[in-house]
Amino acid sequence: MKIETKVLHEGYKPKNGEPRVLPICQSTTFKYDSTEYVGQLFDLTAPGFFYTRLANPTVDAVEQKIASLEGGVGALCTSSGQAASFFAILNILECGDHFISSSYIYGGTVNLFAHTFKKFGIEVTFVDQDLPLEELQKYVKENTKAVFAETVANPALTVLDIEKFAKLAHDNDVPLLIDNTFPTPYFCRPIEFGADIVIHSTTKYMDGHALQVGGVIVDSGNFNWNNGKFPGLVEPDVTYHGISYVETFKEQAYIVKARVQLMRDLGSSPAPQNAFYLNTGLETLPVRMERHYSNALAVAKFLEAQDDVVKVNYPGLESSPYYELAQKYLPKGNCGVISFEVKGGRERAAALIDQLKLISLEVHVADIRTCILHPATSTHRQLNDEQLLECGITPGLVRLSCGIEHIDDILEDLTQAFAALG
Numbered sequence: 001m002k003i004e005t006k007v008l009h010e011g012y013k014p015k016n017g018e019p020r021v022l023p024i025c026q027s028t029t030f031k032y033d034s035t036e037y038v039g040q041l042f043d044l045t046a047p048g049f050f051y052t053r054l055a056n057p058t059v060d061a062v063e064q065k066i067a068s069l070e071g072g073v074g075a076l077c078t079s080s081g082q083a084a085s086f087f088a089i090l091n092i093l094e095c096g097d098h099f100i101s102s103s104y105i106y107g108g109t110v111n112l113f114a115h116t117f118k119k120f121g122i123e124v125t126f127v128d129q130d131l132p133l134e135e136l137q138k139y140v141k142e143n144t145k146a147v148f149a150e151t152v153a154n155p156a157l158t159v160l161d162i163e164k165f166a167k168l169a170h171d172n173d174v175p176l177l178i179d180n181t182f183p184t185p186y187f188c189r190p191i192e193f194g195a196d197i198v199i200h201s202t203t204k205y206m207d208g209h210a211l212q213v214g215g216v217i218v219d220s221g222n223f224n225w226n227n228g229k230f231p232g233l234v235e236p237d238v239t240y241h242g243i244s245y246v247e248t249f250k251e252q253a254y255i256v257k258a259r260v261q262l263m264r265d266l267g268s269s270p271a272p273q274n275a276f277y278l279n280t281g282l283e284t285l286p287v288r289m290e291r292h293y294s295n296a297l298a299v300a301k302f303l304e305a306q307d308d309v310v311k312v313n314y315p316g317l318e319s320s321p322y323y324e325l326a327q328k329y330l331p332k333g334n335c336g337v338i339s340f341e342v343k344g345g346r347e348r349a350a351a352l353i354d355q356l357k358l359i360s361l362e363v364h365v366a367d368i369r370t371c372i373l374h375p376a377t378s379t380h381r382q383l384n385d386e387q388l389l390e391c392g393i394t395p396g397l398v399r400l401s402c403g404i405e406h407i408d409d410i411l412e413d414l415t416q417a418f419a420a421l422g
């Protein structure tokens, strides 16, 4: 099946007389005929549902769909994108370990990696993802256990050379984790370029309608965990009668472990109702992404022609330093988000936003409605100017998320706002 068909037909597959639409199993609990069966569930020897924190039929259908869209062997939905990033790392790293992350990542992920993981004794080194492989290799340490980056960074709009990062990771026997939130699997499937684990904030385009906060982790099934660096996946787990994830679950070892250890102990499971909203959003992902992209490309070209705009960051523009990488990894399109720098910095960027009538000021991106945000005074306000620059953000930078309205209406609103700036 092509992805346009998968979004509609993967996951939930109704049998004779069953509902056409994915049912919402709003139940914490499930009923059984025998204690023997329940015992098998707890031993992880029988498949099935026993508690919605660990698995639920509605959530399960969405997980299967997303795994299929990304080309993975399994997926785990979480209650937010932040929980997905947290679990994805914590599933393989422990106190005393280190990982490498691109510095061009989402502000919330920067906080998680730099500050919260530090409290767990997990250390991160942020690197310039555009450095050549030999330079990046210098940041690898004895205890480095993972490499992390975003396909198209929020909000820097840089495009990652995924194959270079995969080589960096694999040369050092560690997995590559990719946050693929902005392109979605419609525009890029990082596993095809060597990523081992893919995560998403499903809050963004996957949902698309701003209905739910959610995240997902997808396991490619390709990484060999039995290389001496990941004892947690190989050695016996005393909490499940000494099973070894690699031995018992083979290529699904990583994603099963994330579910039965981390989701069991830390929670962060999505509500079935939210999984339903997410599933509905996914069904129209391809048609929405095409419109988001064509609108954003038109807006980016419009912005480039404005005297009041110093710079436009959009990998779809031929002037973008990431155009070549975008052509390679995202030939059909990349995302609907643009960032641009307003002449006059912080104050004029804010003034422009305040003039807009249709485009709304929101702490969100990837919605079907066009929205705008000023990172320096909102999502990234905890960073000083120097730290902002490291993330590819300047004080006058504006992040514009193009929705799926008619392009003429979006351009008209921008035109009147620039005119009002004077």
Ligand SMILES: *Cc1c(COP(=O)(O)O)cnc(C)c1O
Binding pocket: 080, 081, 082, 083, 106, 108, 109, 150, 154, 179, 181, 182, 200, 201, 202, 203, 204, 213, 214, 215
């Ligand atoms: C929003 C976002 C996150 C965090 O996801 P939440 O669902 O808000 O917790 C992580 N990565 C990227 C790229 C994001 O845009």
